[in-house]
Amino acid sequence: MKSTDLATETRDTDGQMDEKIRQYLAETLLIEFGDVPGATNEDENLFESGLIDSFGFVQLVSFLEKTFDIKITDDEVMSDALSSFAKIRTFVETKVGQ
Amino acid sequence: MSAASELVLCTRCVLPTTFPGITFDATGLCSMCQEAPPAPEFEKIRGELRQKLEAVFEANRGKAEYDVVVAFSGGKDSSYTLMMLAQKYGLKCLAVTIDNGFIAEQAQKNLRSVTSALGIDFMLFTPAPVFMNKLYKTSATTTVHTKAALTRASSMCNSCINLINNHMVKLSIEKSIPIIAGGYIGGQVPKDSVIMTMDLDVQARFRSEAIKRYLRNFGAEAESYFGMNEEMVKRSPLRKINIVNPMLAFGVSEEQIIEEIATLGWRKTADTGSNSTNCLLNDLGIAVHFKQHQYNPYVNEIAEQVRTGLMSREEAVHKVQDIPDFSRVERQARAIGLDWNEV
Numbered sequence: 001m002k003s004t005d006l007a008t009e010t011r012d013t014d015g016q017m018d019e020k021i022r023q024y025l026a027e028t029l030l031i032e033f034g035d036v037p038g039a040t041n042e043d044e045n046l047f048e049s050g051l052i053d054s055f056g057f058v059q060l061v062s063f064l065e066k067t068f069d070i071k072i073t074d075d076e077v078m079s080d081a082l083s084s085f086a087k088i089r090t091f092v093e094t095k096v097g098q
Numbered sequence: 099m100s101a102a103s104e105l106v107l108c109t110r111c112v113l114p115t116t117f118p119g120i121t122f123d124a125t126g127l128c129s130m131c132q133e134a135p136p137a138p139e140f141e142k143i144r145g146e147l148r149q150k151l152e153a154v155f156e157a158n159r160g161k162a163e164y165d166v167v168v169a170f171s172g173g174k175d176s177s178y179t180l181m182m183l184a185q186k187y188g189l190k191c192l193a194v195t196i197d198n199g200f201i202a203e204q205a206q207k208n209l210r211s212v213t214s215a216l217g218i219d220f221m222l223f224t225p226a227p228v229f230m231n232k233l234y235k236t237s238a239t240t241t242v243h244t245k246a247a248l249t250r251a252s253s254m255c256n257s258c259i260n261l262i263n264n265h266m267v268k269l270s271i272e273k274s275i276p277i278i279a280g281g282y283i284g285g286q287v288p289k290d291s292v293i294m295t296m297d298l299d300v301q302a303r304f305r306s307e308a309i310k311r312y313l314r315n316f317g318a319e320a321e322s323y324f325g326m327n328e329e330m331v332k333r334s335p336l337r338k339i340n341i342v343n344p345m346l347a348f349g350v351s352e353e354q355i356i357e358e359i360a361t362l363g364w365r366k367t368a369d370t371g372s373n374s375t376n377c378l379l380n381d382l383g384i385a386v387h388f389k390q391h392q393y394n395p396y397v398n399e400i401a402e403q404v405r406t407g408l409m410s411r412e413e414a415v416h417k418v419q420d421i422p423d424f425s426r427v428e429r430q431a432r433a434i435g436l437d438w439n440e441v
Binding site: 026027028029030031047048050051052053054055056057058059062074077078 | 118119129241243244245246247249287288290291294297299300301302303304307308311
């Protein structure tokens with residue numbers, strides 16, 4: 001089983017959340033961050049850069065909801081809250097903490 | 099560039115080591131197979147998906163002139179999808195085909211035979227050939243799609259699929275048809291796309307980004323094919339569209355599909371290569387993709403068929419290693435004005 005599919009039974013630390021999101025983006029959407037050749041900047045807008053399309057976004061929202069047991073509203077989907085890796089991480093940390 | 103037969107393939111499915119985003123264990127098993135359940139368990143999963151599909155059909159039946167608009171290429175999978183939706187589920191279907199200028203002669207006959215045998219309405223839309231040729235040529239020579247999208251289909255196919263999808267959404271809105279059905283099989287679309295709900299307001303943000311990309315790559319004419327009349331969207335009583343890909347829930351082999359649709363007068367094409375049953379351009383898309391990425395763009399769906407027990411590994415190996423050389427696709431390349439050296 002992928003670590004990204006694991007239900008979050010106990011609350012992840014911020015570092016674990018970061019790793020799960022990072023791993024999902026690398027394995028499923030093939031977007032890599034960090035110290036690898038051709039890596040994407042963590043603040044880069046994933047839509048404007050053409051790194052994520054509507055299919056990818058639907059998958060990402062579904063992954064975040066299942067993995068971190070959160071509900072993402074339509075308003076949040078329509079906002080810029082999930083437009084970069086840094087914003088996704090902040091968004092998840094805030095939602096899980098609520 | 100390696101020949102397809104030289105690639106190291108997963109020992110269960112047929113994903114090669116050149117396929118992005120996967121790893122292999124010491125026994126040669128790819129990470130997707132390591133995570134996948136045994137083949138028999140997929141039937142249980144498909145059964146649950148069929149129940150969810152039936153619930154969507156029941157909730158939307160009889161609400162508009164048509165229950166469902168079906169993206170119908172005339173190939174085996176969309177023909178089977180149409181047959182199931184019309185015959186088994188009794189849905190009122192509108193079959194819609196986009197003529198990309200490269201539909202094989204037999205496939206054109208199949209469009210008529212299948213819709214006629216099923217007694218359903220059929221629409222054909224032919225985008226300007228000059229635009230379609232530009233779309234294919236640009237897709238073969240430029241980065242248009244995300245890396246993830248390219249693991250599911252060639253760049254040329256992705257561009258065509260997106261044009262088709264946009265046309266289906268337009269028709270769905272125009273006619274308030276609550277369901278759009280595609281004939282995509284496992285590996286061609288994300289795993290959780292057997293039923294997806296498209297919120298038209300939420301999608302507006304993606305449309306604006308996507309249209310910028312298409313205008314940049316394909317020119318101003320792209321607006322007609324990838325754009326959306328936002329006023330029409332706002333006025334539509336439809337706020338959400340159900341996008342369904344029933345083949346992900348059916349679990350039938352290629353042989354079974356061909357046997358069943360033969361009863362509708364469907365016949366296999368002889369000139370569309372080993373991975374298509376309708377498009378004369380398909381082999382060119384495969385050849386271009388292999389040259390650029392060193393794996394067959396059909397390998398993801400073929401591997402999924404093997405993993406779920408719908409295709410033998412032996413047959414799959416044969417299919418993924420069938421990469422056309424340039425001499426086999428030279429005529430198609432010339433038709434879209436593509437120089438092989440530009441790829």
